[in-house]
Amino acid sequence: MPPSIVRRFYPRAYDNRLPISHPEVRVNRAKFFKAALLNFVLLLLLFLCLFCYLFGALFQEESRTHNLEILWVDYDGGIIGDAVRDAYKALQSNGFPTLVERPTSEYPSASDLREAVCNTNYWAALYTFPRSSERLGLVISGSDASQYNPSNILSYIWDEARYPTVVDGLISSNLHTLSDGARVAYIARNGTAAFSTIPANNHAAIAAFTTPWTLSSINIQPTTQGTRAVYNTIVIVLVIIQDFFFLGAINGLYASFEIYARITPTRTILVRDIISVTFTMVGSLLITCAIWAFKAHWNVSGTQFVLNWLTLWLFAHVNFLTLDVFTIWIPPQFVSMALIAWVAMNVTSIVFPFDLSSPFYRLGYALPAHAAYEVLTDIWSGGCNPHLQSALPILFAYELSGILWTGLGVYRRCHYAVITEEAAQEAVRMRVEAALKLEREHDRRLGRENIDESVREDENGESSRADENAGDFNRRTQRDKEAEEADRQQAERELEELGGEIERMETRATRMANFGPSFYLVGTERE
Known part of the structure; x- marks a missing residue:
C-alpha cells in the first residue's frame, strides 16, 4: 500500500522521527541488533533442541519393536503350536514383537492370560485352544466336524485403549501376520499326510485344510474412534x-x-x-x-x-x-x-x-x-x-x-x-522536584533579565552617565549571561541524569516484582 494512502489514516505516524545519523539512534541501534541477535540464537537453539528431543523419541522406533513382548502359551501342545514356532522363527527380528513362551503351569487358563495383559506385563497374549490340533485333524480327515470351530484354534488377548495407534499397527497387525505364517507352516508340516486323508467331495474337510483357523481376538477395550x-x-x-x-x-x-x-x-x-x-x-x-x-x-x-x-x-x-x-x-x-x-x-x-x-x-x-x-x-x-x-x-x-x-x-x-509502588511514588517526587528546580531557575533568569532591562532604561534616561561605567556594565552583563548559560546546561544535564535514574529504578522494581505474562481483557478498564 502506498505511504500516501496510509498517511490519510495515520497522519502522525512520521511525527518526531530522528534521522538515522542521530547519536541516540546509533546507540539504540547497536543495542537493538545485539538483543535481536541474542534472542535469534537462543530461540533457534531452543527449538532445535526440542525438535531433536521429539524426533529422537521417534527415531528408529521400528527397530525397537522387539521390545514389545507378547506372551505365548501353547495349551494344545500339538502341531499347531509347532507351526506358530516355525512362523515366529521366520519372522523374528528387531522389527517384530518378541514372543515370550511360558508353560501352561504358570498360566493355567485364558483368564490368567487376560490378567497378565491387564496388568501390562505383556502387550498381548497369544495362545492355542486345548486339543485344537486333534479337532482340526479330525475334521480334515472327515471323521468329526461337530467340535471344530476355526475361531477356537488360535487367539490373542490385547487392550486397544493402551496406545491404540501403536497396538493396532505393531501388535494386532503383526499377530495376524504371524497367524498367516503359522497356517503356511502348518500346511508345510502336515500337508502331504493330511491331504491324502481328505475325503472326496467333503467341503468342510477341504475348507479346514486350506484355511485351518481364523485368528480371533479378545479386545479388553476396543478403541476405534478417530478421535483416539x-x-x-x-x-x-x-x-x-x-x-x-x-x-x-x-x-x-x-x-x-x-x-x-x-x-x-x-x-x-x-x-x-x-x-x-x-x-x-x-x-x-x-x-x-x-x-x-x-x-x-x-x-x-x-x-x-x-x-x-x-x-x-x-x-x-x-x-x-x-x-x-x-x-x-x-x-x-x-x-x-x-x-x-x-x-x-x-x-x-x-x-x-x-x-x-x-x-x-x-x-x-x-x-x-x-x-x-x-x-x-x-x-x-x-x-x-x-x-x-x-x-x-x-x-x-x-x-x-x-x-x-x-x-x-x-x-x-x-x-x-x-x-x-514506592519506587513509582519516589519517581513522581523526583520529577516534581526537578520540575520545581527548573521553574525556580527559570524565574531567577527572568528576574535577572528584568533587572538588566531596568538598568538599560536608566542608562538611556540618564545621559550624564560616564562612558567608562558602560564598559564595566557590558562586561558584567556578559559574565552573567555566560553563568546563566552554564547553569542552564548543568540543569539540563542533571534533569537528563535524573530521568535515566528514574527509568532504571522503575525497571529494576518491575523486574523484581515479576508479575508474569499478562493479558488485559474486557472488563479490566478502570474509571
Whole structure:
C-alpha cells in the first residue's frame, strides 16, 4: 500500500522521527541488533533442541519393536503350536514383537492370560485352544466336524485403549501376520499326510485344510474412534495452552486492579487458588464432554466419565500451578521458552510408549502428562493399566509443590508490589522536584533579565552617565549571561541524569516484582 494512502489514516505516524545519523539512534541501534541477535540464537537453539528431543523419541522406533513382548502359551501342545514356532522363527527380528513362551503351569487358563495383559506385563497374549490340533485333524480327515470351530484354534488377548495407534499397527497387525505364517507352516508340516486323508467331495474337510483357523481376538477395550489419535497429543497441548492463557488473564486482572499491593497475601492466595481450581474444573469438564460427544461407539460408562473429568481436572490444575511457578521464579524473558519446552517434553512423554524409544526418554516418567495418561488409560480400560500407585503420587507431588511455591510467590509479588509502588511514588517526587528546580531557575533568569532591562532604561534616561561605567556594565552583563548559560546546561544535564535514574529504578522494581505474562481483557478498564 502506498505511504500516501496510509498517511490519510495515520497522519502522525512520521511525527518526531530522528534521522538515522542521530547519536541516540546509533546507540539504540547497536543495542537493538545485539538483543535481536541474542534472542535469534537462543530461540533457534531452543527449538532445535526440542525438535531433536521429539524426533529422537521417534527415531528408529521400528527397530525397537522387539521390545514389545507378547506372551505365548501353547495349551494344545500339538502341531499347531509347532507351526506358530516355525512362523515366529521366520519372522523374528528387531522389527517384530518378541514372543515370550511360558508353560501352561504358570498360566493355567485364558483368564490368567487376560490378567497378565491387564496388568501390562505383556502387550498381548497369544495362545492355542486345548486339543485344537486333534479337532482340526479330525475334521480334515472327515471323521468329526461337530467340535471344530476355526475361531477356537488360535487367539490373542490385547487392550486397544493402551496406545491404540501403536497396538493396532505393531501388535494386532503383526499377530495376524504371524497367524498367516503359522497356517503356511502348518500346511508345510502336515500337508502331504493330511491331504491324502481328505475325503472326496467333503467341503468342510477341504475348507479346514486350506484355511485351518481364523485368528480371533479378545479386545479388553476396543478403541476405534478417530478421535483416539489426539488423546495423547492435541488434547494435552490444548490443556496446557488453555491454562497458560488463563494464567495470563489472571495476572492481567491482578495488575490492573493492583491486587498485590492492596490485598493481604493470605487472602490473595486463597482467592487465586479458588479461581484456578474453578476454572480448571469447568475447563476439564468441557474437555471430557467433548471427548464423550465424539466417542462414537466407544464403550465407556458414566463412572468413567466422572473419573476422566477428575483426572483431567487434576492434570490441568497441576499445569496451571507449574506455569505460575515458571512466571514467578524464572526471569520474564525466559518464560515463553520454558512454556514451549514444557509442552514439548510432556507431549513427547506420551506420544509413543517408552519401549519404542531410547532408554534416555524414560525420564518422561516424572512428567505429569505421562502420569495423567497412565491414569486415563486405566480408567478407559476398566482398570487394565494398574499404574496408579506411581502415577497418582507424581500428580499429587506436582500439585502440593505447586501450591507451596505459588504461595511463596504470592508473598514475593506482594513484597515487590509495595516496593514497585514506592519506587513509582519516589519517581513522581523526583520529577516534581526537578520540575520545581527548573521553574525556580527559570524565574531567577527572568528576574535577572528584568533587572538588566531596568538598568538599560536608566542608562538611556540618564545621559550624564560616564562612558567608562558602560564598559564595566557590558562586561558584567556578559559574565552573567555566560553563568546563566552554564547553569542552564548543568540543569539540563542533571534533569537528563535524573530521568535515566528514574527509568532504571522503575525497571529494576518491575523486574523484581515479576508479575508474569499478562493479558488485559474486557472488563479490566478502570474509571
